[in-house]
Amino acid sequence: MKQNKIYKGNKILYIFKIILRIILFPLVLIYLLKQTRQRIKLKKEQKKQISFYEKTQLNSLSGTDFELSLKNLFENMGYVVRLTKASKDFGADLIISKNNISSIVQAKRYNHTVGIRAVQEIIAAREYYKIRNCFVVTNSEFSTEAKQLAEKSEVQLIGGELLQKLITKYDVKLQKTQKNTGVMSDEARAKIMQKYRWFI
DSSP states (O other): OHHHHHHHHHHHHHHHHHHHHHHHHHHHHHHHHHHHHHHHHHHHHHHHHHHHHHHHHHHHSOHHHHHHHHHHHHHHTTOEEEEOOSSOOTTOSEEEEETTEEEEEEEEOOSSOBOHHHHHHHHHHHHHHTOOEEEEEESSOBOHHHHHHHHHHTOEEEOHHHHHHHHHHTTOOOOOSSOOOSSOOHHHHHHHHHHTGGGO
16 A cells, blocks of 8 residues: 555656646747847847947048058958058059958048949059959948949959948957047947847
8 A cells, every 4th residue: 555655656746747847848948939039139239239330430430541440450351551652542542462462452431332433443553553453442332333343353342331340350440530420439339249248
């Protein structure tokens, strides 16, 4: 009799554990899914705010500061960078080199679409500097004609969206020799990073 009671007690305990697992498993799964969704949502929000910060900062730079910021970017990417003369640069603002391969870069800090002329200028600069690889980099975007000519002429284009990603990826400090207004401060950016530090 005693053994039967123990057996029945163990059986009830076993059944109780199974029922508990059946109930708890979906609850735990739902909780984990909810946490994952929240993390994804917060990460997207963080990226959106940082992207807005970078775009606003880029658009507020002067032409000279934009060139200096690109110098910082390429140096962070491992290039040796030389700025050309402010005047008579013949269509190239920077000369960059890495692994014994040189390239010329034209910087276009625009508030509107960059047209075909920018590509034509860098093609001319390629002949002057005798350097085959060339880039046109802008905080804006390129026109369809500019993209078509660039593709045929083997000119590499870096538009605003890609530039923002590179700036974030290589942790570039934008050059600001002039005081800018109406932009997010470094303190504000730091607060965003602090807020989302667990989700990065």
